[in-house]
Amino acid sequence: AQSVTQPDIHITVSEGASLELRCNYSYGATPYLFWYVQSPGQGLQLLLKYFSGDTLVQGIKGFEAEFKRSQSSFNLRKPSVHWSDAAEYFCAVIVSGGYNKLIFGAGTRLAVHP
Amino acid sequence: EADIYQTPRYLVIGTGKKITLECSQTMGHDKMYWYQQDPGMELHLIHYSYGVNSTEKGDLSSESTVSRIRTEHFPLTLESARPSHTSQYLCASSEDSLEAFFGQGTRLTVV
Numbered sequence: 001a002q003s004v005t006q007p008d009i010h011i012t013v014s015e016g017a018s019l020e021l022r023c024n025y026s027y028g029a030t031p032y033l034f035w036y037v038q039s040p041g042q043g044l045q046l047l048l049k050y051f052s053g054d055t056l057v058q059g060i061k062g063f064e065a066e067f068k069r070s071q072s073s074f075n076l077r078k079p080s081v082h083w084s085d086a087a088e089y090f091c092a093v094i095v096s097g098g099y100n101k102l103i104f105g106a107g108t109r110l111a112v113h114p
Numbered sequence: 115e116a117d118i119y120q121t122p123r124y125l126v127i128g129t130g131k132k133i134t135l136e137c138s139q140t141m142g143h144d145k146m147y148w149y150q151q152d153p154g155m156e157l158h159l160i161h162y163s164y165g166v167n168s169t170e171k172g173d174l175s176s177e178s179t180v181s182r183i184r185t186e187h188f189p190l191t192l193e194s195a196r197p198s199h200t201s202q203y204l205c206a207s208s209e210d211s212l213e214a215f216f217g218q219g220t221r222l223t224v225v
Binding site for chain 2: 034
């Protein structure tokens with residue numbers, strides 16, 4: 001069965017430090033991959049997505065992610081974290097089948113220290 | 115900014131009551147989804163719809179039901195709420211671009 005694993009439940013970084021959030025997927029074919037961010041009490045906002053082509057994708061708010069087929073990974077990165085980046089981050093994969101069903105990881109909660 | 119709206123944002127209700135969570139989108143998307151999210155946990159798909167008069171159960175078994183009479187409207191109903199239904203419910207819609215747009219969610223507490 002398809003699955004998405006985010007190994008880190010909580011991550012704390014200092015403001016200005018670099019960030020990498022890990023995501024691994026289990027899927028037979030090349031998946032459609034997404035990173036979403038959820039601020040407290042809010043819905044999910046799309047940060048970036050990968051469908052094909054260049055394996056390094058740029059997103060909003062200065063985030064980027066790299067697709068590595070050999071490692072089945074799609075890690076999210078940001079070179080310098082801002083206090084406003086504190087939120088929950090979800091990696092997701094679309095399962096093909098006609099209805100674009102998103103399979104989510106458990107999420108990584110990011111805390112940012114001043 | 116996504117045009118998908120959920121009401122109410124917060125709901126506290128007694129056991130046994132019937133409730134309907136509303137979800138509306140103005141983007142004309144055919145595909146709509148309901149996800150359930152417990153605090154600190156991943157989202158689980160409980161219902162989805164391809165279009166008008168199309169509804170399917172998702173991966174997570176749910177006692178709720180949905181309807182899709184109009185493209186823009188995808189309400190979720192619990193006939194008899196129980197404390198085990200306490201959760202956050204997120205509605206989303208998508209089109210051929212595959213990007214899903216989410217509402218702000220309804221946080222339901224059944225006491």
